[in-house]
Amino acid sequence: MSHHTAIIVGGGPAGLALAVVLGGWHPYYRGSEVFSARYPQLAEYLAPRQDTLLGLDFQELVRTGVAPADLFRLLHHPRQKFEELAQVAMEFRQGETLDYLLLSQEQVGGLWNKAPRNLLTLSPGQWMEFAFYPLAQYAEEQDLALDVNELICKTDLIEYYHWVPSRFGQEEHIHTGEKVTRIEPHERGFLLTSLELETRCTRQYTCKYLIYAAGQRCQLRRLGVEGEELPLVTSRYDRPEDFPGHRVMVVGGGRSADWAATELHDAGRQVSYVMRQSRELHWQLIGDSRHGLPYYARIASILEHGSPRMEALYRTRVKRIGRDGRVWLSTGGEERVVQVDHLIKEIGGIADYSLFTGFPAALQLEEKYDNYRFQVHQVRTHPHNYESIDIPNLYAGGYLAAGIGLVVIAMHGTTYAIAGDLLQKEGRITPGS
Ligand SMILES: Cc1cc2nc3c(=O)[nH]c(=O)nc-3n(C[C@H](O)[C@H](O)[C@H](O)COP(=O)(O)OP(=O)(O)OC[C@H]3O[C@@H](n4cnc5c(N)ncnc54)[C@H](O)[C@@H]3O)c2cc1C
Incomplete structure (x- = not known):
């Protein structure tokens, strides 16, 4: 049984983004013309910062009325249309890697692996990208003719997600083809039992922090x-x-x-x-x-x-x-x-919380649905770090955190507040620095 500081369950857009950030790719404020013009108060607040944005005082941010997911969305997409890489108001620099593991039953990219071959997204391609790897940069590196402001086809999108682990040097932290079957309390934090789908071997892991990013349709309806x-x-x-x-x-x-x-x-x-x-x-x-x-x-x-x-x-x-x-x-x-x-x-499908067993308190859930016909039961979390209010050190990734909109730019919105909170608790980053 191996122990890790953090384990992420689910390698979809939510879990994968977090893997890269825990893997050491940290955001720094660099500003941009459009960000300063549209959000002058935020620009003024962030401009003096030399350190990574993961060290922000997220509680204070929430007290001033700014949800962390919204702040990072605005830094990433200060306007809806993509015109140039320089509009993204943060940059990523490589720092220390945290000891983490990502377990996912499918390849990275989550539900997009099984989406219909020719399916087009609901949103422009660039809204599906990660801030640390704009689709325009990927297209340039790969010599692809992609219009990032148009809807993107599933095959192009999934190739982008599949490319991310090696592009950011995270392959050794990512185990795919492994389904987590049980999550229990343990003296070191959490005990996870999983099944390797090819060999049918059972594995066990412990971790101090758990990020549950298993998506909104892990269990298909019947x-x-x-x-x-x-x-x-x-x-x-x-x-x-x-x-x-x-x-x-x-x-x-x-x-x-x-x-x-x-x-x-x-x-x-x-x-x-x-x-x-x-x-x-x-x-x-x-x-x-x-x-x-x-x-x-x-x-x-x-x-x-x-x-x-x-x-x-x-x-x-x-x-x-x-x-x-x-x-x-x-x-x-x-x-x-x-x-x-x-x-x-x-x-459709539902989010599966039946894996959690033996915890002193049950997870409190809230039903959420939107005009796009997405619906999910979200975990009640603290608004500044998306940590469960019932189970300490358990974080809800992507759409599984209460208060996160269900579609369009939100799916990896929880990434930075979760990573920041976790690194601050571990003393890797000074809070409020
Ligand atoms: C058909 C469709 C179209 C969509 N179009 C858009 C769009 O255009 N724009 C948009 O923003 N959003 C869209 N969405 C919303 C969608 O939820 C997100 O795009 C995104 O995939 C969610 O990311 P996620 O990482 O939270 O979850 P997922 O993509 O669902 O990834 C979760 C991963 O965890 C794995 N997993 C689950 N349980 C376990 C377990 N027990 N053990 C191990 N692994 C597990 C799953 O197999 C999956 O691979 C669409 C959704 C659907 C269904």
Whole structure:
């Protein structure tokens, strides 16, 4: 059993960003014209600082009404459009590495590993980047023609995330293909049990600080109906070629389901699109998105023109799935049977806190949802460091910390306050310096 000062669970954008910062890449204020022009009070407050921003007095910052995640977002993105690297008001210098380990069941990049191949992000590419490695810098180093102000395709984004560990020399601290199955209290802090997915070997680790950044959909939701385990049913949609039959049922109603239904339709499949929600609710999302996102303009057009290859079934539930591909539905109070070759579940997932066991206090959770149709139970945390109010030295990474917005530039917003708090507690950085 090995001991580490800190362990991060989850190698998505939230966990990966923290790994690089704990790995020694620390932010320093350098200012920029646009930052000073837009946020003169912050610029004045930060200008005298010679030391790393990880040494900020985060409690004082919160008392003055500035959330740490917001401060670092503004330093990184002082304006929405990217024009030049010099607009980023902080720079990163390499310092001392903390003894940390990152454990993740997937490769780094988190849920983007399994997102559909051609999926476009909801936000411009540069909003998905880390402050220590702007996408424009990556594109220049790799000689890639990326417009960082446009939506970015999943394949480009995941290559960027996969490149980060070696680019910043963190590979030896990162164990992928390892699923944490239990987290318990221990005299040295926390005891983690994990399963190496390839060898099926069990491992154990202890650590003083734990950062839980396992994302908002570690446990995929289930329909809970007969036939759900049949081979014709899947919860993974990558691309139309994986579904060679003609008739595909997509069950969902959020953004992932909209993407799958649209792409399958355009690839010539016959799509039954089953949703529990009402038509009004679905069209609210389409209406909000059709002018900014090209695939929403497309699904709007398919449905408005009444394409014979897409049937949208609102207020509909799957009741049973048969071996022969018949699916029994309850739609508007009536039963209906639809014959399909494949059924794709795009019904989302939930954050999994069931791993935590044996702690004197249970984690208090708050439900959070937004206009983008993301929802998650967040951990109640202190606003200055995103440390759980119930379990000391446990930090909630990314969207799992209460008070963090669910989408767009927020996913690694907790990074700097967590890293700063932890390094300050360890005496590596003088608080308030
Ligand atoms: C389809 C889709 C599109 C999205 N589009 C955008 C967008 O355009 N812009 C935006 O800002 N956000 C978007 N989001 C929000 C999204 O949550 C973030 O982009 C981001 O991936 C969240 O990062 P994360 O690190 O918190 O979690 P994740 O990306 O979910 O990463 C968590 C990682 O932890 C792993 N893990 C979980 N449990 C364990 C365990 N027990 N042991 C080991 N590893 C574990 C998971 O397998 C995963 O690899 C989108 C989300 C979805 C689902």
